Amino acid sequence: MVFMTTFLIPVLSLITMKLTGNIATFHLKSREERVFPFSMVSLFYVMSSYLFYLKFEIEPVFTLSLVSISICVILLTSISFFWKVSAHMTGISGFLAIIFVLAIKNPSVNLIYIMLPLIMISGIIASSRLYQNAHNPMEIMGGFILGFSVCFGAFYLYL
Numbered sequence: 001m002v003f004m005t006t007f008l009i010p011v012l013s014l015i016t017m018k019l020t021g022n023i024a025t026f027h028l029k030s031r032e033e034r035v036f037p038f039s040m041v042s043l044f045y046v047m048s049s050y051l052f053y054l055k056f057e058i059e060p061v062f063t064l065s066l067v068s069i070s071i072c073v074i075l076l077t078s079i080s081f082f083w084k085v086s087a088h089m090t091g092i093s094g095f096l097a098i099i100f101v102l103a104i105k106n107p108s109v110n111l112i113y114i115m116l117p118l119i120m121i122s123g124i125i126a127s128s129r130l131y132q133n134a135h136n137p138m139e140i141m142g143g144f145i146l147g148f149s150v151c152f153g154a155f156y157l158y159l
Contacts, residue, residue: 031084038077086143094147
């Protein structure tokens with residue numbers, strides 16, 4: 001269900017947008033071109049969060065993850081009206097923030113072996129986005145701050 005609503009349907013939507021000419025490429029290079037696809041992805045994430053929160057009985061941490069990701073995508077979409085920030089950095093920094101909060105809240109569990117590779121992966125992603133000229137350093141930093149602050153705040157407050 002999660003795979004279908006947060007990956008498969010958004011990918012099929014992007015393919016449809018490309019075939020109908022709503023987007024020029026899958027790279028979504030301009031901020032204007034990102035608004036419609038990100039709006040659709042926001043809708044799918046909100047629907048998924050709603051379904052998992054109200055309709056299914058699942059682990060609350062999983063629902064919290066979906067809600068915080070939905071907030072990130074909605075904010076990313078809203079910011080795209082004015083500025084282009086890195087969605088890749090938003091995603092990886094959100095995941096890093098979740099692991100960071102879990103490490104703070106559960107000091108008996110050693111999560112350093114997960115955090116260190118995640119920090120390296122986020123550096124690799126940031127470097128690759130810069131190398132490909134997909135973003136400038138401020139857009140990378142903006143995406144990192146967005147994902148980290150939303151997910152850290154959500155998990156720190158509700159765990």
